Amino acid sequence: MNALPPLSVADARARILTEVAPDRPIEIVPLARALGRTLAKDLASRRTQPPKAVSAMDGYAVRAADLAELPVKLRRIGESAAGHGFSGRLGARETVRIFTGAPVPDGADAILIQEDARAEAGLIEPLRSVGEGAYVRPKGLDFVEGEVLLLRGRHLGPNEIALAAAMNHAELAVTRRPRVGILATGDELVAPGQNIGADQIVASNSFAVAALVESAGGEPIDLGIAADSFEALETGVRAARDVRADVLVTLGGASVGDHDLVKPALAKEGMELGFWRIAMRPGKPLIHGRLGPMTILGLPGNPVSAIVAGLLFLWPLVRALSGDPKAGEEASEPAVLGDAVSANDGRQDYLRATLAPSATGLPAARPFEAQDSSLLKVLAQAQCLVIRAPYAPAGKAGDPCRIIRLPGAR
Numbered sequence: 001m002n003a004l005p006p007l008s009v010a011d012a013r014a015r016i017l018t019e020v021a022p023d024r025p026i027e028i029v030p031l032a033r034a035l036g037r038t039l040a041k042d043l044a045s046r047r048t049q050p051p052k053a054v055s056a057m058d059g060y061a062v063r064a065a066d067l068a069e070l071p072v073k074l075r076r077i078g079e080s081a082a083g084h085g086f087s088g089r090l091g092a093r094e095t096v097r098i099f100t101g102a103p104v105p106d107g108a109d110a111i112l113i114q115e116d117a118r119a120e121a122g123l124i125e126p127l128r129s130v131g132e133g134a135y136v137r138p139k140g141l142d143f144v145e146g147e148v149l150l151l152r153g154r155h156l157g158p159n160e161i162a163l164a165a166a167m168n169h170a171e172l173a174v175t176r177r178p179r180v181g182i183l184a185t186g187d188e189l190v191a192p193g194q195n196i197g198a199d200q201i202v203a204s205n206s207f208a209v210a211a212l213v214e215s216a217g218g219e220p221i222d223l224g225i226a227a228d229s230f231e232a233l234e235t236g237v238r239a240a241r242d243v244r245a246d247v248l249v250t251l252g253g254a255s256v257g258d259h260d261l262v263k264p265a266l267a268k269e270g271m272e273l274g275f276w277r278i279a280m281r282p283g284k285p286l287i288h289g290r291l292g293p294m295t296i297l298g299l300p301g302n303p304v305s306a307i308v309a310g311l312l313f314l315w316p317l318v319r320a321l322s323g324d325p326k327a328g329e330e331a332s333e334p335a336v337l338g339d340a341v342s343a344n345d346g347r348q349d350y351l352r353a354t355l356a357p358s359a360t361g362l363p364a365a366r367p368f369e370a371q372d373s374s375l376l377k378v379l380a381q382a383q384c385l386v387i388r389a390p391y392a393p394a395g396k397a398g399d400p401c402r403i404i405r406l407p408g409a410r
């Protein structure tokens, strides 16, 4: 009974994600409130950018042909500034003073930057020739009206919001943020800043998991700390139902000790168990199930186990519940080992490691000696997790490996 179930990390993730319904509830939000949200519909541009040809530099709008043979003097006939174009047309040997972002006047086909011109009494003397189109941003260089630039499911960060604004969308259709109830469990836990008894510790996992949920676009709801009793866990489950959580994340109590009651308590409440325990370190005693409309994710109590399992399973679950079709894609990348590692057992390891440049062109990942799943300090010092497949043979420095960068690591 103690033999590890063969469920792999990839299978566990697939099973968690398959039950997510594809259609998500939609809300309309102003652009200023769209950070971290997920687009519910493909977004097409309402305009062409730039709407007409504009200058990329401060200087003079010219006809390139006029400057083919120097010396030549051009007559300055006006000015074009951003927001105030020149309405006339450039004739032979004429020029218009122009500034960055200003419309290029009709008849002009190039910009002579002002560093390459001598100006005197209404005349401009070019100091060099220019090619046709020099420093001209043609109409629609960035995008054209009707172009679909952001797809449904896109997680909105600063760049996407800037693009949506430039496309002239003042509000966006986004999916409702998945509600994630977070219930810490354990008689030993006390919230930070409280009086702490001799056998107690500060509950840190709720904060880490709430931050993960938030960064994935979900709405974390703190359900507090439940004692190690069926009654307290029952109260916690009721609280999750009351806030209409899409996901209930429990923290701790997932293992096999006499006080690890989460699985039986959830079963008593009617949870249909998906799986329990996966071939992974840290994070082995992961619980997955369904309780009415709620997905249950029981993360292990060890802080690093909770965070690593949160990154690998809760993060994609929140993305999937946000309507992101790419939620299941693992964000791993190639690297090389910076140090030797020993042969692995049957669990897929996620080793906290630093990253440094290497001669191979790939970053070199050096796992910390200390990998105990209680060590938050090591996690905060790490830049990535080195993935070690089950039964991977010993590796030496320079061997290829795959890593997952830790969010916000420095």
Ligand SMILES: Nc1nc2c(c(=O)[nH]1)N[C@H]1C(S)=C(S)[C@@H](COP(=O)(O)OP(=O)(O)OC[C@H]3O[C@@H](n4cnc5c(N)ncnc54)[C@H](O)[C@@H]3O)O[C@H]1N2
Pocket (backbone or CB within 6 Å): 184, 185, 186, 188, 189, 201, 202, 203, 204, 205, 206, 251, 252, 253, 254, 255, 256, 257, 260, 282, 283, 284, 285, 299, 300, 301, 302, 303, 305, 373
């Ligand atoms: N005989 C066995 N013992 C254990 C096994 C096993 O297979 N056989 N599995 C080990 C593994 S692997 C893990 S991981 C842990 C996880 O156990 P639980 O999920 O039951 O977690 P707890 O026992 O409740 O707590 C573990 C550890 O983490 C601290 N903790 C719990 N919650 C928080 C929190 N919110 N913030 C900060 N720290 C927290 C708790 O005080 C414990 O020190 O089980 C192994 N045991």
Ligand code: MOO
Pocket (backbone or CB within 6 Å): 280, 281, 282, 283, 284, 285, 300, 302, 305, 373
């Ligand atoms: O798998 Mo546990 O998560 O070793 O710490």
